[in-house]
Amino acid sequence: MTSEGLKLNFSTEEPAASAARPEAKRESRWDRRKDRKRQKLGHPARSQTQKYTQPARRPAHTPGVPSTAALAAHRLKGYALDLPDAVSPEAQVAAKHQPPGATRNLSGLQQDSLQEHDRQAPSPADSDDDILTAIRLSKQRDAAATEAAERNASRPAAAYEASDSDAYEADVPRSGRNGVITFPNAHKQRKPQKPAKHKDQAAQQALKRAKQGQQRARWTTGEFTHHIDVTPASGTDDVQASFEGLGLAASLAAHLENINFSAPTAIQRAAIPVLVSGRDATVKAPTGSGKTLAYLAPMVHDLMSQQPRLSRGEGTHALVLVPTRELCLQVFDVLALLLRRYHWLVGSVIHGGESRSNEKARLRRGVTVLVATPGRLLDHLENTASFRAHALKWAVLDEADRLLDLGFEQKIKSIFERLDERSAQLGDTRRQTVLLSATLHDRLGELAMLSMHDPVAIGFRDSKSAAKDLQANGHSKALEQMQQQASGGSDDDSSDHEGQLHIDGVEGGPHSDIPSQLRQSYIEVPARQRLVALAAMLRRCLRVPGRPCKVVVFMSSCDCVEFHHALLCGEGGSGPLAGDADMGEPPLLDAPLWKLHGNLTQDVRTRAFVDFGRCKRGVLICTDVAARGLDFPAVTHILQFDPPGEPSEYVHRVGRTARMGRAGEAFLFLLPSEAEFVGALEATGTVMHQLQLLPILGDLPLSPQQHSGKRAHSIENHPGAHTIQQTCMDAVSHDAALNQLASDAFRSYVRAYSTHPASLRHIFHTKRLHLGHTAHSFALREAPSMLGKSNTKNLARQRKLAQHKPRRK
Numbered sequence: 001m002t003s004e005g006l007k008l009n010f011s012t013e014e015p016a017a018s019a020a021r022p023e024a025k026r027e028s029r030w031d032r033r034k035d036r037k038r039q040k041l042g043h044p045a046r047s048q049t050q051k052y053t054q055p056a057r058r059p060a061h062t063p064g065v066p067s068t069a070a071l072a073a074h075r076l077k078g079y080a081l082d083l084p085d086a087v088s089p090e091a092q093v094a095a096k097h098q099p100p101g102a103t104r105n106l107s108g109l110q111q112d113s114l115q116e117h118d119r120q121a122p123s124p125a126d127s128d129d130d131i132l133t134a135i136r137l138s139k140q141r142d143a144a145a146t147e148a149a150e151r152n153a154s155r156p157a158a159a160y161e162a163s164d165s166d167a168y169e170a171d172v173p174r175s176g177r178n179g180v181i182t183f184p185n186a187h188k189q190r191k192p193q194k195p196a197k198h199k200d201q202a203a204q205q206a207l208k209r210a211k212q213g214q215q216r217a218r219w220t221t222g223e224f225t226h227h228i229d230v231t232p233a234s235g236t237d238d239v240q241a242s243f244e245g246l247g248l249a250a251s252l253a254a255h256l257e258n259i260n261f262s263a264p265t266a267i268q269r270a271a272i273p274v275l276v277s278g279r280d281a282t283v284k285a286p287t288g289s290g291k292t293l294a295y296l297a298p299m300v301h302d303l304m305s306q307q308p309r310l311s312r313g314e315g316t317h318a319l320v321l322v323p324t325r326e327l328c329l330q331v332f333d334v335l336a337l338l339l340r341r342y343h344w345l346v347g348s349v350i351h352g353g354e355s356r357s358n359e360k361a362r363l364r365r366g367v368t369v370l371v372a373t374p375g376r377l378l379d380h381l382e383n384t385a386s387f388r389a390h391a392l393k394w395a396v397l398d399e400a401d402r403l404l405d406l407g408f409e410q411k412i413k414s415i416f417e418r419l420d421e422r423s424a425q426l427g428d429t430r431r432q433t434v435l436l437s438a439t440l441h442d443r444l445g446e447l448a449m450l451s452m453h454d455p456v457a458i459g460f461r462d463s464k465s466a467a468k469d470l471q472a473n474g475h476s477k478a479l480e481q482m483q484q485q486a487s488g489g490s491d492d493d494s495s496d497h498e499g500q501l502h503i504d505g506v507e508g509g510p511h512s513d514i515p516s517q518l519r520q521s522y523i524e525v526p527a528r529q530r531l532v533a534l535a536a537m538l539r540r541c542l543r544v545p546g547r548p549c550k551v552v553v554f555m556s557s558c559d560c561v562e563f564h565h566a567l568l569c570g571e572g573g574s575g576p577l578a579g580d581a582d583m584g585e586p587p588l589l590d591a592p593l594w595k596l597h598g599n600l601t602q603d604v605r606t607r608a609f610v611d612f613g614r615c616k617r618g619v620l621i622c623t624d625v626a627a628r629g630l631d632f633p634a635v636t637h638i639l640q641f642d643p644p645g646e647p648s649e650y651v652h653r654v655g656r657t658a659r660m661g662r663a664g665e666a667f668l669f670l671l672p673s674e675a676e677f678v679g680a681l682e683a684t685g686t687v688m689h690q691l692q693l694l695p696i697l698g699d700l701p702l703s704p705q706q707h708s709g710k711r712a713h714s715i716e717n718h719p720g721a722h723t724i725q726q727t728c729m730d731a732v733s734h735d736a737a738l739n740q741l742a743s744d745a746f747r748s749y750v751r752a753y754s755t756h757p758a759s760l761r762h763i764f765h766t767k768r769l770h771l772g773h774t775a776h777s778f779a780l781r782e783a784p785s786m787l788g789k790s791n792t793k794n795l796a797r798q799r800k801l802a803q804h805k806p807r808r809k
C-alpha cells in the first residue's frame, strides 16, 4: 500500500476555488459543448436563462465522501478506484461497448445512474477517459452515499432484529486494501415509482390493474381455467406409469430409476406432464407425497435438453425458493442427485446463517440451479453484482403457505421485481413458475399472481370429489359442515359449486390431506402432569430396546425446546434424567436426543438435521422450524407436546411421519380446557382417537419398593410420576442454569399461548391457564414473574448483531 494511497482527500468541503466560482463559469464549457451538439442535431440552443439560472445538477455532497475533483485527481495520479458492487467490471465493459441508446446489460438502477451520467457528462470521444471514469464513479457514489446516509438516519434500531436471513450492514464508507475506498451498501438504492407520464401509459397501468383484479377474483372464488385432480395423491401404487411415459427424457428416466425413484407417485404423474409442456402450475398434495421430485424432474429435463448446452457462466436458469435453511439443504440434496448425471448443470444453495463471501464466490463462478431462502436471495440480488439471473427460466415457490406464514410475501415481491427488471434487459420475460403447498392458504392467490400466467391447478380438489371422499371414509361431521358451506344459505344445489376450488384455508373446510395410514390420537393431560406425561410418552415410543424408532416432539417456543432438552439429557448427557453410568443408573430415555430451533447457530442446526436424519433411533425436540417440508427418513412418531397454532399447522407437523405410504403414529397433548380443539381438527376431516393418560404413565420406571406397592388408581398418585416430578423439581431448584431455562420456558410458553389466532381464542386463552400448575409442568415450585428476558434469545440476538457489525478497516 502506498503512503499516498492513504492520503486521499476526505475533506467535507468542495475546494474553495470551485465553490467561489460563479455558476455561469462552472457550467459554461460543458454547456457550450452541449449546445454545439444540439445544434448539430437540429435542436435550438438552450436559452441563456435556462443555461445560467439552472442550479448545478451535482448531488449533495456528503460528509466524509471524497469529492469528485479529489477522486478525479487521485485517479489521474494512478491510484486504484474500487468499483461499487452495483456496477460490475463486465457490466461496465458491456456498457462501454454498446451503442448509445441500446439497452445495456445492467439492472434498472444501474442504467438509471449511468443514463443520468450520460445526460450530464461530456461524451467519451471528447474527453480524457480516466477523468470520465472517475467522475462517473464518484457521481454514482455521491448519489448512493447521500441516499444511504438518509436511509441510515431513518432506519430504526429494530432493523438489527430482522428475520433470520436478513442482511444488514451499515452504509459507512470504509477503506479497504490498498487504500481503496468502498461503500458497502452504497448501491442499495430503490428505484422510485414513476408516475405515468402519458395517457397511454396511464391506460396501460389501469388495464394491468384491472387484469390483476380479475385474477385475484378468480383465485378467491376458486375458478381456475385448468384443473387436475389427484386421487389418490400419495403412494406409487395404483397406476402403471413410467417417468419416460410422462414426457421426461429417456436418460433422465433411467437416471431416476438408478437413484431409486423407480415409479412416479400420483402427484408426480399429474404434475410432470404439465410442467414438461411448459405451463405454470400450482400444486397441492399431501405431505410426503413426492412434490419435490414433481418439480425438480421437469426442471432438470428442461435444462439438460437445452441446445447448445447451458454453461455455468451464463448464470442462473432456475430458482427454488423455500422458507427454511434446512429445507434448502434437503431440496439441494435431491437436486444434487438429479444433476449427478448432467455435469454441466451446476446446483448450489444459499441461505441465512452462511458466509456471504463464500456464497458470492459461488455465484460469481456461476450456478445453474439455485435453491435459496428469500431473505438471503434478495440480499444477493441487491448486493452481488456478479450474480447473473437475466436468463432465469424457472421459478419455484416450495412450501408456499409457509413462505406466507413467515411473512416473506414482501421479500418475494421484491425478488420478482428485480428478476423481471433483469429479464427485461434481455427482452425475454417468459418464465415458468411453480407454486407448491401441502395445505391451502388464503393468500396463495396473491403469491401466484406475482408471476404466474394462467396456471394449471393440480390437486386442488373440487367440493364434489371432496364430499365423495368424506362420505366414503365416514367423516360425517366434516361432511355436514361442508354441505352447510356449500349451501351457503341459498337453495341452489351443488351444481353451482361444480369445479369450484376452495382456497380459503384448511380450517374453513375439509381440506386436510393427511396420509390415510397415519394413526392419530390425542391425550388430555392436566397441566401439573405435562412433564411426566412427556417422559412417559417418550418411554412408550422407545419401549422396545434397539428397535428403530424416531420421535419428533413439537413445542411452541425455542426456550421450551432448550429447557426440555436440557432436562431430559442435558449437554453431554448430564441432565437430571440422563442417568448415571458410574452408579449403574440407566437414563430415562434409551436414545440420543437432538434439539432444533431458530435461535441455534447454523452449525448446531445443520448437525441436528443431518444426525437425526441419519439415525435409526432417536428423539428430536423442535419448534415449528421443522414442521414443514423436512423429510427425515423413517420417522415413526410425532408428539405434539404443545398444540399447533392452527389446524393447518397440525397437518404439516404430523406430515413428518407416514411418508410415502409408510406407517406412522401421531399424538397430541391437550389440556382438559383445550379439548374443544379436537372438534376444530375433526371439522377438517381429521379422525382422532382419544388415549387415556393413566396407562401411559405406566411406562415410567418404578423403584423395587414402588413395584411391590399398591397399583396407582389415579394420575395424581402415580408413584413413578411422582418420583420423576420430584427429581426434576430438585434439579431445577438447585441448578441456577436449569432454573433460568425453566423460567424462560415458562414465560415463553405463556406468551406463545396468547398468540393463537382469534378464531381459536375461545379454546386457547391465557385466562384459562392455571399459572401455578403450568409452573409445575416446568418443574418450578411457583410461577416466576412474567418480566424477564429469555437468555437463549439474548444470546442469539448478540450473535446476530456481531455477525452484522459493520466491518471497519
Ligand SMILES: Nc1ncnc2c1ncn2[C@@H]1O[C@H](COP(=O)(O)OP(=O)(O)OP(=O)(O)O)[C@@H](O)[C@H]1O
Residues within 6 Å of the ligand: 236, 260, 261, 262, 263, 264, 265, 268, 285, 286, 287, 288, 289, 290, 291, 292, 293, 437, 438, 628, 629, 630, 631, 655, 659, 660
Ligand atoms: N417416485 C418416487 N419413488 C420413491 N420415492 C420417492 C418418489 N418421489 C419421492 N420419493 C421420496 O418420498 C419422500 C417424500 O418426498 P418429498 O419430500 O418430496 O415430499 P413432499 O410432498 O414435498 O412432502 P412435504 O409436503 O412434507 O414437503 C422423500 O424421501 C423422497 O425421496
